[in-house]
Amino acid sequence: MAGKIKMIMAKPGLDGHDRGAKLLARVCAEAGMEVVYTGLRQTPEMIVAAAEQEDADVVGLSSLSGVHNYFFPKVVELMKQKGLNDVLLVGGGIIPEEDYDFLKKSGMNAIFGPGTPTTEIVDFIRTNVRKR
Amino acid sequence: MFEEKVLQKIKADKEKWEQGLLAKSLSRSPEAKPVFTTISGTPVERLYTPLDVDGVDYERDLGYPGTFPFTRGVQPTMYRGRYWTMRQYAGFGDAKSTNERYRYLLDQGQTGLSVAFHLPTQAGYDSDHPLSMGEVGKVGVAIDHIDDMRLLFDRIPLDKVTTSMTMNAPAGVLLAMYLAIAKEQGVPWEKVGGTVQNDVLKEIICRGQYIYPPRHTMRLTVDLIEFCQKFVPKWNTISISGYHIREAGSTAAQEMAFTLADGIAYTQACMERGMDVDSFAPRLSFFFNAFTNVLEEVAKFRAGRRYWAKVMRDRFKAKDPRSMMLRYHVQTGGVTLTAQQPLNNIVRVALQTYATALGGGQSLHTNSYDEALCLPTQQAVTVALRTQQIVAEESGATDSIDPLAGSYYVENMTNRIEAEVDEYIKKIDAMGGTLTAIEQGYIQKEIQNSAYRFQKEIESRERVYVGINKYTMEEPPPTGLLRVDMAVGEKKAAALKEYRAKRDNAKWKAALDKLREVSATSENVLPYVIEAVTAKATVGEICDVWRNIYGEYRPKEFV
Numbered sequence: 079m080a081g082k083i084k085m086i087m088a089k090p091g092l093d094g095h096d097r098g099a100k101l102l103a104r105v106c107a108e109a110g111m112e113v114v115y116t117g118l119r120q121t122p123e124m125i126v127a128a129a130e131q132e133d134a135d136v137v138g139l140s141s142l143s144g145v146h147n148y149f150f151p152k153v154v155e156l157m158k159q160k161g162l163n164d165v166l167l168v169g170g171g172i173i174p175e176e177d178y179d180f181l182k183k184s185g186m187n188a189i190f191g192p193g194t195p196t197t198e199i200v201d202f203i204r205t206n207v208r209k210r
Numbered sequence: 211m212f213e214e215k216v217l218q219k220i221k222a223d224k225e226k227w228e229q230g231l232l233a234k235s236l237s238r239s240p241e242a243k244p245v246f247t248t249i250s251g252t253p254v255e256r257l258y259t260p261l262d263v264d265g266v267d268y269e270r271d272l273g274y275p276g277t278f279p280f281t282r283g284v285q286p287t288m289y290r291g292r293y294w295t296m297r298q299y300a301g302f303g304d305a306k307s308t309n310e311r312y313r314y315l316l317d318q319g320q321t322g323l324s325v326a327f328h329l330p331t332q333a334g335y336d337s338d339h340p341l342s343m344g345e346v347g348k349v350g351v352a353i354d355h356i357d358d359m360r361l362l363f364d365r366i367p368l369d370k371v372t373t374s375m376t377m378n379a380p381a382g383v384l385l386a387m388y389l390a391i392a393k394e395q396g397v398p399w400e401k402v403g404g405t406v407q408n409d410v411l412k413e414i415i416c417r418g419q420y421i422y423p424p425r426h427t428m429r430l431t432v433d434l435i436e437f438c439q440k441f442v443p444k445w446n447t448i449s450i451s452g453y454h455i456r457e458a459g460s461t462a463a464q465e466m467a468f469t470l471a472d473g474i475a476y477t478q479a480c481m482e483r484g485m486d487v488d489s490f491a492p493r494l495s496f497f498f499n500a501f502t503n504v505l506e507e508v509a510k511f512r513a514g515r516r517y518w519a520k521v522m523r524d525r526f527k528a529k530d531p532r533s534m535m536l537r538y539h540v541q542t543g544g545v546t547l548t549a550q551q552p553l554n555n556i557v558r559v560a561l562q563t564y565a566t567a568l569g570g571g572q573s574l575h576t577n578s579y580d581e582a583l584c585l586p587t588q589q590a591v592t593v594a595l596r597t598q599q600i601v602a603e604e605s606g607a608t609d610s611i612d613p614l615a616g617s618y619y620v621e622n623m624t625n626r627i628e629a630e631v632d633e634y635i636k637k638i639d640a641m642g643g644t645l646t647a648i649e650q651g652y653i654q655k656e657i658q659n660s661a662y663r664f665q666k667e668i669e670s671r672e673r674v675y676v677g678i679n680k681y682t683m684e685e686p687p688p689t690g691l692l693r694v695d696m697a698v699g700e701k702k703a704a705a706l707k708e709y710r711a712k713r714d715n716a717k718w719k720a721a722l723d724k725l726r727e728v729s730a731t732s733e734n735v736l737p738y739v740i741e742a743v744t745a746k747a748t749v750g751e752i753c754d755v756w757r758n759i760y761g762e763y764r765p766k767e768f769v
Contacts, residue, residue, distance in 0.1 A: 091329070091341075091344060091345055092329035092330065092332070092333050092335075092341060092342075092345050092419075093329065093349075093418070094329075094413070094416075094417050094418020094419050095418070095457075096418065097457070097458050097459055097545075097661055100658055100661075101459075101658075101661055101662060101665055104658075104662060105665075115767050117764075117765060117767045118418045118765075119333075119341065119418075121340075121341070143329060143345065143348055143349045144348045144349060144584070144585070144694065145344040145345055145348060148343070148344030148696070149344055172549075172582065172583065172584070174583055174584055174687070174688070174691050175687035175688070176687055176688075176689065176691070191549055192548065192549040192582050193548055193549055193550050193677075193678045195669050196665065196669060197669060
């Protein structure tokens with residue numbers, strides 16, 4: 079695959095817990111990806127605008143405040159509206175397993191719960207990202 | 211602690227043991243790993259002896275409970291007089307459902323309240339603000355105005371309980387509501403006890419619930435401290451927090467160092483306001499984490515008490531011993547919980563509670579075993595509270611004060627952590643102080659580097675985490691998790707509309723205008739905040755007044 083994988087790491091909503099988001103951003107950067115971390119308090123519109131502007135291959139959404147069922151599908155919907163259909167969407171945080179099906183049906187490609195090794199996430203991205 | 215002659219003999223005997231029996235044993239079966247470290251990465255020796263506490267002067271460095279340097283505790287009788295306050299952080303949905311949970315917890319023997327507010331209130335937005343969508347009532351209770359607050363404390367007498375409120379940039383607004391409700395209940399402010407977190411620096415460092423730029427938000431913090439010093443003398447005006455620093459990935463020593471660095475910054479700011487150090491320092495309180503390595507945590511608490519006492523006496527010239535006491539709340543480590551095999555978390559929390567008891571904390575929140583999955587269920591909350599009661603009343607940890615003192619290991623670790631704290635404080639001083647260190651991202655980067663190191667250790671299996679990288683097993687997904695109804699948001703939005711329509715508009719506008727005028731001067735804003743909440747101004751409206759004057763903080767991201 080030519081070129082670096084471009085990734086947006088985003089924190090939707092008012093949640094301030096970004097240890098995981100920052101850690102994963104660093105791990106992905108060390109794995110050779112180009113990563114932009116949005117910082118906190120992102121609306122779905124801001125996240126999708128960043129993905130579009132950066133021509134991102136992957137968008138990572140992190141949520142630890144129980145708002146995933148609200149925010150993740152909103153991001154998916156806006157991505158579709160912008161025609162960003164082949165961007166890989168991955169999510170993580172405090173997300174009960176019983177919500178995974180709903181989120182995947184809404185268009186998320188993968189959800190990673192607490193305790194997931196970062197290598198597993200990096201591998202998933204490399205395997206499933208669009209080819210440039 | 212030992213005479214030179216005795217030490218010489220121990221040194222000689224230890225060498226003999228190392229070269230003889232130990233060497234023989236090691237040659238037959240080596241130890242499990244070349245280096246042993248605490249969860250913070252600090253190396254741990256095979257054996258601690260009097261040689262490792264050489265230089266400790268009992269009277270100078272340890273002393274007696276309730277006396278300088280408070281290494282052994284801040285009260286003369288500690289838990290023999292009274293256990294720590296068992297204070298479970300709780301809040302979800304609307305004021306009515308949270309009020310029910312509070313009355314349940316009080317019925318179960320809990321001795322203080324701790325309010326978890328939902329994120330919109332913490333970030334200074336009303337429940338119907340666009341940024342509040344999806345968040346209403348999720349991680350805490352939705353409080354928009356004084357009517358919500360009245361409902362939250364319905365049938366709870368504010369002269370009988372003390373209340374801690376995790377509220378930072380808008381701390382003054384929520385305190386104002388609490389004081390107004392106390393007045394309605396006929397409770398004089400001199401009798402009102404509790405705590406507001408009011409620690410805006412750590413929001414900027416790691417917790418993320420900031421609103422205003424550092425130097426402006428500090429002014430509101432100091433206003434609250436100054437106001438309470440005059441009118442609410444039993445209130446803890448700030449809870450300077452290392453908890454979230456540790457959660458964000460710091461080591462034990464970094465947690466203590468950066469928290470005390472924040473404490474120094476607040477103390478300086480109050481003195482610059484013209485307050486005498488002994489007029490406000492006795493009401494400064496702290497908040498720390500407790501991880502599972504009991505010995506390291508105990509050493510951290512002891513080192514922190516000793517270091518802070520010296521800072522207050524030597525650096526700030528405090529005279530009142532109460533100014534020198536590191537009084538703190540503890541919460542068990544949220545990040546130490548696993549979503550895998552969640553019942554194992556009960557054991558982790560029990561050890562962390564034990565560490566808190568042996569370390570001499572003043573109040574404690576124990577996490578529930580299901581918190582890596584969702585908000586805690588009633589059953590999990592009950593187990594968490596019972597854990598405290600078992601440690602307090604069955605384990606014997608509370609019978610004697612600072613029972614680990616004199617352990618060669620614990621005293622050595624205490625010295626070591628104190629030295630590391632001192633090194634950080636000196637470095638931060640040299641950079642120009644805490645605010646500068648935060649603005650430059652130094653503190654944030656130190657924490658993130660520790661978080662990264664820990665993650666690598668887990669993934670390389672250098673460090674064992676049960677259920678994560680060892681003893682894993684397949685489990686069915688957990689069921690019966692607590693869910694907050696999305697309808698709370700719609701209900702709150704509708705209620706807000708009605709609330710705004712019904713209030714006395716002229717009175718409301720006059721109060722906000724006055725607050726705006728005063729906020730642009732150096733006059734203390736608190737009396738005007740109380741007037742504004744009484745005139746039915748909402749949290750969002752008051753915070754907007756300050757947003758318009760002070761602007762909003764937008765951090766540079768240090769990844």
